[in-house]
Amino acid sequence: MKRVKAVLGDDPEIAFAERRYKMIGGILEECLTKTETGMTFSDKLDKVLLNKYLGIPIFLILVWALFQFSIEASGVFMVIIETALVTVGAFFGTLLEGNEMATSLVQDGIFGGFAFILPFLAPIFLMFLGIAWLEDSGYFARAAFVMDKLLRKLGVHGKTFIPMMLGFGCNIPAIMACRSIEGEKDRMISILSNPYISCGARLPVYVLFAAAFFPGFEGSVIFSMYMLGLAVAIFTAWLLRKTLFKGEPEPFIMELPIYRVPTLRESVLHMWERGVVFLKKAGTWLFLGAIILWFMSAFGPAGYLGIDPDVSVSYTGILGGLIQPIFAPLGFDWRLGAALIFAFLAKEIAVESLGIIFAVEGDIAIGGALAGVFSPATAAAFMIFILLYIPCVAAVGTIKSETNSWKWTLFSVVYSIIIAYVIAAIAFALLSAIGLGVIGGA
Amino acid sequence: METKLSDLKSGNIATVTKVAGSGAVKRRIADMGITPGARIEMIRNAPLGDPIEFKVRGYLLTLRRSEAEDVMVSTEVQR
Amino acid sequence: MTVRVALIGNPNVGKSVIFNNLVPGARQHVGNWPGKTVEKKTGKYRYKGEEYELVDLPGCYSLTARAVDELVSRTYILEEKPDVVVDIVDASNVERNLYLTLLLMELETNIVVALNQMDVAKSKGYTIRTEALASRLGVPVVETIATQKVGMEKLKAAIENAAKSPKPASLTYPSDIEDLIEKLVTILSADASLVTHHPARWLAIKLIERDKEVLEMIQETTLDSKIEEVFA
Numbered sequence: 001m002k003r004v005k006a007v008l009g010d011d012p013e014i015a016f017a018e019r020r021y022k023m024i025g026g027i028l029e030e031c032l033t034k035t036e037t038g039m040t041f042s043d044k045l046d047k048v049l050l051n052k053y054l055g056i057p058i059f060l061i062l063v064w065a066l067f068q069f070s071i072e073a074s075g076v077f078m079v080i081i082e083t084a085l086v087t088v089g090a091f092f093g094t095l096l097e098g099n100e101m102a103t104s105l106v107q108d109g110i111f112g113g114f115a116f117i118l119p120f121l122a123p124i125f126l127m128f129l130g131i132a133w134l135e136d137s138g139y140f141a142r143a144a145f146v147m148d149k150l151l152r153k154l155g156v157h158g159k160t161f162i163p164m165m166l167g168f169g170c171n172i173p174a175i176m177a178c179r180s181i182e183g184e185k186d187r188m189i190s191i192l193s194n195p196y197i198s199c200g201a202r203l204p205v206y207v208l209f210a211a212a213f214f215p216g217f218e219g220s221v222i223f224s225m226y227m228l229g230l231a232v233a234i235f236t237a238w239l240l241r242k243t244l245f246k247g248e249p250e251p252f253i254m255e256l257p258i259y260r261v262p263t264l265r266e267s268v269l270h271m272w273e274r275g276v277v278f279l280k281k282a283g284t285w286l287f288l289g290a291i292i293l294w295f296m297s298a299f300g301p302a303g304y305l306g307i308d309p310d311v312s313v314s315y316t317g318i319l320g321g322l323i324q325p326i327f328a329p330l331g332f333d334w335r336l337g338a339a340l341i342f343a344f345l346a347k348e349i350a351v352e353s354l355g356i357i358f359a360v361e362g363d364i365a366i367g368g369a370l371a372g373v374f375s376p377a378t379a380a381a382f383m384i385f386i387l388l389y390i391p392c393v394a395a396v397g398t399i400k401s402e403t404n405s406w407k408w409t410l411f412s413v414v415y416s417i418i419i420a421y422v423i424a425a426i427a428f429a430l431l432s433a434i435g436l437g438v439i440g441g442a
Numbered sequence: 443m444e445t446k447l448s449d450l451k452s453g454n455i456a457t458v459t460k461v462a463g464s465g466a467v468k469r470r471i472a473d474m475g476i477t478p479g480a481r482i483e484m485i486r487n488a489p490l491g492d493p494i495e496f497k498v499r500g501y502l503l504t505l506r507r508s509e510a511e512d513v514m515v516s517t518e519v520q521r
Numbered sequence: 522m523t524v525r526v527a528l529i530g531n532p533n534v535g536k537s538v539i540f541n542n543l544v545p546g547a548r549q550h551v552g553n554w555p556g557k558t559v560e561k562k563t564g565k566y567r568y569k570g571e572e573y574e575l576v577d578l579p580g581c582y583s584l585t586a587r588a589v590d591e592l593v594s595r596t597y598i599l600e601e602k603p604d605v606v607v608d609i610v611d612a613s614n615v616e617r618n619l620y621l622t623l624l625l626m627e628l629e630t631n632i633v634v635a636l637n638q639m640d641v642a643k644s645k646g647y648t649i650r651t652e653a654l655a656s657r658l659g660v661p662v663v664e665t666i667a668t669q670k671v672g673m674e675k676l677k678a679a680i681e682n683a684a685k686s687p688k689p690a691s692l693t694y695p696s697d698i699e700d701l702i703e704k705l706v707t708i709l710s711a712d713a714s715l716v717t718h719h720p721a722r723w724l725a726i727k728l729i730e731r732d733k734e735v736l737e738m739i740q741e742t743t744l745d746s747k748i749e750e751v752f753a
Contacts, residue, residue: 004729004752007697013469013730014461017620018477019698021499024619031654032615034500035646046485055489138533145504149490158493179558182588251467251509252493253474256502257533258613258641263668266538269546402558466587473583475617499616 042138042259049139055146062134062143063165070127070169077122085115104307105294116355116363117204117286117348124200125275127169132270135162136262141254148252154234155241157181157249160190164233166274167197168226171395172281173274174199175402183250191402192412193237195391198229200278201347205386208351212367213379221383229387232419281346281394289345290352297356308359311335316342316357330385330421330428331378331437340385346392375439377431381424388420443517447476448494448510450484456515458482463512475499476513523565523572524684525601529594529625530609531618532580535637538667539609540564540577543677554593568677571684576603582617584624586734598628599719605683606630607676612642612649612664622658626690629720633679634662635672660690701729701751708747715742 008015049058089111096102134140140162148158159181166174171194178190206225210218241247262270296315298305311317312334320338327337335357343350355361358369370379390396390413400409431437450456458480461472475498476482485495485502493506505513530536540549544564554561562577578597579590586592598606608625610618615636625632636651655662663679665672693699705725710716715724715738727735728748739745 004701007701008729011461014472014477016698016726016730017469017472018479019694020620020623021475021477021480021616023623023694024616027619027654027657028616030657031650033648035648037644037646040645050486050489050495052487052489145488145493145495146490148506149488149492179560251470252504252506253467253470253509254504255474255531255533256495256504258645260641266668269541404558466585469585469587470583473585473620475620501614501617 040258045259046142046256049142050146059143059146062139066127066130066134066165067168069130070123074122074126077126078119081119081122082115085111085118089115100307101298101304104298105291116208116351118282120200120204120348121278121282123203124169124278125271127200128166128173128274129267129271131162131165131169132267132274133262136260136266136270138257138259141256144254145252145256152249155238155249156189156193157183157186158252159254160186160237163190163194164197164230167194167199167233169200169274170278170281171195171197171199171391172398173277175395175398176277177274178402181250185245185247186250188403188408189237189240189245191399192240192408193233195395195399195412195416196229196233196236196388198226198387199347201392202387204348205343205350206383208354208363208367209370209379209383211363212371213374213376221380225383225387228384228423232388232423236415236419281392282348285346285392285394286348289342289349292345293342293349293353293356297353311338311357311359316353330381330424331375332382333373336374336378336382339382340389343386344390344393346394347386350386371440373439375432376436377428378437380431380436381428384424384427385420388416388423390416444514445517446511447482447484447496447505447513447515448507450482450515450517452484452486454517455481455483456517458513459516460514461512462514463509467509468512471505471509471513474503475501476503482515523574524605524680525574525576525603526605526607526680526684527576527578527597527601527603528607528609529578529598529621530580530637531582531611531614531621534580534609534611534614534618535667536577536580536609537562539607539635539637539665539673539676540575542667542670542673544575557589557593559589559593566677568681571681573677573680582621584621584628586732592734595628598625598630604631604687605633605680607633607635607680609635609637612636612639613645613647615642615647615649623692626658626660626692627720627723627726629689629691629723631683631687632660632690633676633683634658634660635665635676636662637665637667639664639671640666640669658690660688698729702726704751705729705748708744708751712742712744 004012048054089107092106093103096106144158144161147161151158151160163174163177166177174194174197175191178187181187181190206222210221214221297311298309298314300314302313305314316338317334319341320334323337323341324332324334335354338357339350339353342353354370355366358366360366360369396409396413399412400406403409444459458476458478460478461468461476480498483497485497487494493504494510495502495504528536528540540562544566549562549564552561553559559579563575565572565574578594581591581594584591584595606625608622610622622634636649642649651662651664661679661683663672663676665676702722702725705728706721709721709724724735728739739748
């Protein structure tokens with residue numbers, strides 16, 4: 001009787017794979033003719049993009065170009081969204097004329113903050129469009145190839161770079177994209193380190209605070225927030241790899257597909273798949289958050305407080321007062337504390353809540369009010385806290401569904417609060433030491 | 443001459459003789475077309491020296507140096 | 522009655538473009554495979570009065586029990602037994618892509634091969650004799666360029682044909698391997714429930730490969746010792 005070993009040797013699994021490829025070779029001999037075409041365009045492109053000396057600089061330039069594209073090209077769209085919102089807001093205003101409470105809800109609660117926040121949809125979507133284009137073109141597989149060695153030193157797989165890029169748009173599709181990472185440990189590390197990548201929803205907060213407290217340095221301040229987020233993400237990944245998820249990253253057995261020019265339809269579809277996740281979050285939590293915020297600020301134990309109420313006696317004020325002692329070392333008062341609580345629903349809400357609390361509208365007015373009561377050191381600590389503490393409620397939900405574990409979700413939440421507090425406190429101390437702890441000083 | 447796949451230089455062409463290593467990785471490598479008898483060309487190292495890009499069965503595949511160390515090749519290529 | 526069609530293929534073959542071409546975006550449903558964080562996309566389309574339900578299986582290179590994506594695809598095909606399996610093959614990378622095709626043929630599925638990215642194949646200097654390929658594999662092969670929506674009607678027609686006159690694929694290996702398969706099939710056939718739920722030849726091949734999941738399946742039967750004789 002013939003045995004498996006006699007036919008296929010010591011390693012039948014590999015031998016069987018070999019037989020399959022042999023069979024394919026036989027089939028293709030009859031069905032496929034190859035004409036020598038010389039170097040294809042794709043090969044030529046790789047000679048440059050994967051060049052020993054040019055590979056990394058080109059990668060960095062492309063990432064920079066992606067950001068530039070999403071910021072520069074979004075200007076037009078932001079103006080369109082803003083104008084549309086003002087028009088719709090005014091329309092509802094006239095519609096509800098006479099009913100004070102309804103007008104207050106719609107104008108202050110819903111349109112007041114949205115007018116500042118919603119335009120930031122544009123950079124998020126354009127970022128996703130750029131990422132979809134680079135991904136579908138075949139370049140992202142190369143980028144993972146170029147970055148793998150460096151990323152592996154930091155404890156993650158080369159492929160993690162893709163969710164990291166997505167995170168700059170929105171952390172929710174980014175955490176979902178970690179699915180493409182094989183290996184449980186690699187995937188967990190990628191998921192748990194992603195929330196620190198600064199998403200587009202945090203941008204309105206930076207824009208507001210940077211303009212109010214660091215005029216002339218807005219660009220550098222915002223850029224350093226992005227860099228700090230990236231640094232914390234990398235540190236977290238490294239820490240997890242050294243402690244809770246010990247071991248080597250999964251193998252790097254990856255195909256480099258032929259370059260191609262993605263069609264517009266394809267890129268837009270791909271952008272939409274990810275963008276719609278953000279829209280859903282914004283549509284539910286941002287909207288719901290705005291209503292809860294309005295309600296808690298317009299009402300207090302004493303009942304309805306009227307238009308432009310004294311928020312300190314409202315439920316929002318009481319809640320802010322409760323957590324204020326914890327944040328006193330960072331220079332936060334009840335107002336910033338309350339903003340932090342609402343920002344958990346969606347980080348953009350921080351802007352809206354400050355508008356309501358200070359009873360002013362528009363980013364310039366809010367900024368002015370803030371600059372009158374906080375020091376630049378407090379502002380920096382607040383931005384850092386917004387950047388690092390618990391991702392928004394929808395992102396926490398995504399961590400839960402993607403890790404399939406309450407334990408890791410809770411870990412992520414607790415760890416993020418600790419790291420946010422520590423780094424914000426350090427920044428506050430450092431900035432105070434160089435004289436930025438004074439209100440009105442910058 | 444038999445050598446490790448990881449020792450090939452850019453432009454070298456070889457024939458795979460043995461796929462060793464541990465279970466899942468070994469099978470994945472074989473599924474991707476690196477099986478005994480396959481012609482394989484080393485294209486280039488990544489800019490930082492690792493992973494390595496190969497051409498096998500008409501397409502481009504990357505492996506880390508540590509994974510390529512488990513594949514033996516013969517540099518005397520037939521045809 | 523709804524015809525159930527599964528879409529499968531290697532990564533980077535344009536599978537999602539084909540899915541989008543067949544099912545308009547608004548009619549797509551995105552969810553998860555039960556208990557897995559693997560995306561499951563489904564959708565329906567109508568063709569010649571008949572309803573077709575399309576399931577997008579995760580992109581994969583192989584069908585081992587070792588990777589989640591591969592196991593999801595394989596389990597779906599084995600347990601849900603779709604009426605037609607559309608295997609999308611990248612014409613510009615046909616050698617490696619056919620590997621999955623052979624694995625699907627081992628599963629004795631009712632296959633339609635979509636030979637996609639024909640334009641890229643041409644630019645690479647590849648000429649594929651599609652009819653010869655179809656007759657050599659014994660399954661229908663349709664040429665497509667999904668990004669330009671070329672060949673979509675032909676693909677739908679081929680799916681309709683395959684659904685109307687199903688023909689499970691079959692694959693014959695060289696005689697030395699066939700001997701082994703035959704021996705194992707004889708032993709396996711003693712367990713009626715096992716071979717009615719899974720193709721016997723496929724079980725035999727997986728046993729030769731020492732597939733974890735199939736080995737566990739066998740351990741629950743009384744065939745264990747007889748099978749070990751073939752390996753000893």
